[in-house]
Amino acid sequence: MLKRRLLTRRWVALMLFLPLTLGLFTLLVVMPMFEAANFSFYKWNGFGPPTDFVGLRNYDDVLTHRHFFTAVKNSFFVIAVSLLVQLPLALWAALALVANNWGISMIRTLFFLPYMLAEIAAGLMWRFVYDGDYGLVPAVGETLGIDTPFVLGDKFWVMPAIMLVIVWKYFGFHMMIYIAALQSIPREVIEAARLDGVSRWKITRHIRIPMIRSAILISVFFAIIGALQLFDLIIPLSGGGPSNSSNTIVSFLYQFGITRTKFGFGGAVSMILFAVCVIITLAYRHFLLARKWD
Amino acid sequence: MAAIGKRRFYRPSGLSIGQCVGLCIIALFVIIPLYATALGGFKTLGELRSSPFDLPQSWNPQNFIGIITESTFFRSLWNSLYVSVATVALTVVLSSMTAFALAHIRFFGQRMLTSFLMVGLLFPAATAVLPLFITLRDLGLLDSHLGIILAQTAFSLSFSILLFHNFFKDLPKELIDAARMDNCGYIQIYWHITLPLSLPIIATVSVFAFVTSWNNFLLPLVMLNTPEKYTWPLGIMQYRGEYGTDWTKILAYLTLTIIPAVAFFLAAQKYIISGLTGGAVKG
Numbered sequence: 001m002l003k004r005r006l007l008t009r010r011w012v013a014l015m016l017f018l019p020l021t022l023g024l025f026t027l028l029v030v031m032p033m034f035e036a037a038n039f040s041f042y043k044w045n046g047f048g049p050p051t052d053f054v055g056l057r058n059y060d061d062v063l064t065h066r067h068f069f070t071a072v073k074n075s076f077f078v079i080a081v082s083l084l085v086q087l088p089l090a091l092w093a094a095l096a097l098v099a100n101n102w103g104i105s106m107i108r109t110l111f112f113l114p115y116m117l118a119e120i121a122a123g124l125m126w127r128f129v130y131d132g133d134y135g136l137v138p139a140v141g142e143t144l145g146i147d148t149p150f151v152l153g154d155k156f157w158v159m160p161a162i163m164l165v166i167v168w169k170y171f172g173f174h175m176m177i178y179i180a181a182l183q184s185i186p187r188e189v190i191e192a193a194r195l196d197g198v199s200r201w202k203i204t205r206h207i208r209i210p211m212i213r214s215a216i217l218i219s220v221f222f223a224i225i226g227a228l229q230l231f232d233l234i235i236p237l238s239g240g241g242p243s244n245s246s247n248t249i250v251s252f253l254y255q256f257g258i259t260r261t262k263f264g265f266g267g268a269v270s271m272i273l274f275a276v277c278v279i280i281t282l283a284y285r286h287f288l289l290a291r292k293w294d
Numbered sequence: 295m296a297a298i299g300k301r302r303f304y305r306p307s308g309l310s311i312g313q314c315v316g317l318c319i320i321a322l323f324v325i326i327p328l329y330a331t332a333l334g335g336f337k338t339l340g341e342l343r344s345s346p347f348d349l350p351q352s353w354n355p356q357n358f359i360g361i362i363t364e365s366t367f368f369r370s371l372w373n374s375l376y377v378s379v380a381t382v383a384l385t386v387v388l389s390s391m392t393a394f395a396l397a398h399i400r401f402f403g404q405r406m407l408t409s410f411l412m413v414g415l416l417f418p419a420a421t422a423v424l425p426l427f428i429t430l431r432d433l434g435l436l437d438s439h440l441g442i443i444l445a446q447t448a449f450s451l452s453f454s455i456l457l458f459h460n461f462f463k464d465l466p467k468e469l470i471d472a473a474r475m476d477n478c479g480y481i482q483i484y485w486h487i488t489l490p491l492s493l494p495i496i497a498t499v500s501v502f503a504f505v506t507s508w509n510n511f512l513l514p515l516v517m518l519n520t521p522e523k524y525t526w527p528l529g530i531m532q533y534r535g536e537y538g539t540d541w542t543k544i545l546a547y548l549t550l551t552i553i554p555a556v557a558f559f560l561a562a563q564k565y566i567i568s569g570l571t572g573g574a575v576k577g
Contacts, residue, residue, distance in 0.1 A: 010401065018391075022392075025414065028449075032422050109563065110321060110324055113559065116505065116566070117555055120531065121548055121555070128327075129327050173570070231420055232527075235531070250423075277417040
């Protein structure tokens, strides 16, 4: 009797706690991806059900699209600079700012602040910094006697300029991840090494950095996923221009798939991006788990 | 002297000269765009060009007054606030209930369901924006705030459930067992025991969902057509479209949107960082 009442209670609780979440999640996260997988095989402008089956044509069109190639190249550029410049800079700052005192936490807060601003606000702000007529870059160039190009209108300079904004906005985020990990290293470990006369650099190189490997791994992961979904910063800065030279995968998807209502084509872009994200996430988990075995 | 010098060198909290110089350069790099933006709203276009780093000649609030007295500014902020608060409320309710069921009630298919709900961690919302657009259109939720609220909630569920689940698992099991002994139902346990103990994690999840929603641009851009429904990132892009190169106006607008963001950040910093590191490191 009591057991039955408990079972009923469990049933009632589950019926209250689960279905809404499950329904919403299935309807808006899982189902749309299945639908995209389906309509990416059709030539479809979104009206009525997709009927014009074209097989892999959309995928072929995407992968051979000149601007898609540029978008992928730009993503690789962002990932490369993130890994080679942004993360080392963040790690350097984290090592300097790991202590907990008033002054240092002020600096930490300042460095983390850009991460909290909306991409749109940060993008517009830097659009002004780079502006050829009223911006800071030409003003500084003028005082130094250098003729600065209008960086965001220049095919060569536009990506480095965007990259600088990315570093400005996100290095504090990576720094915070490192600081949290550095602070969780047991004090005794470093204390012991110091008593043994190990130099500060060697402590950093052989103890502190190896001990925050999983934090470094996750920040690499975030840097890659962030580069793949980069969009909000691109629109206010360059809008993907000049002549599509600064598109990212998502801004390519937006311009060529969504605004032109080529939904089959856009579906193919979505599926490719989806596949890449899933592979990277699974690879990351694999590395994280593999680490636990050694 | 030498000994003191050496001790200072070994002190982990003491900064070397190289570090001080480096940190100062980074600090300037971070501050300068913010500083120029904050002052730019008070300047004239000529001043922007001729003296970009100086204080404005007169603190003319004309640009700010112009924006505040226009109805579009507060309307877009209000829209954003409404969408964000609704997203937060829905996210917290749904993900805490689900995480409670997954952590404390045993049922068939529990592990499978957990894995299923974690699928959302595999790909960012930007990937799904096109099929999401089509789904919301078919549901008749295009150009409505409700559509955005539901979509944002759906995409924040995985991460929020993960945070709640980790937290609930660490709550003392004796509390829940004791309550069960006292013939307390699951719903009562959830409401009277688990939730009151979970305020820190509720705060973390709320702050995260709020900031993500408040800053979201892509989803509203794709979903909303009516300017009256625009959230503030769409509003500021529209303003920029209207005033083109009148940067003093745009910088004033930017300053007005950044001030609440900075205030919120300073107030909620603790929760932001704990969510970041808790979620990230355990992830």
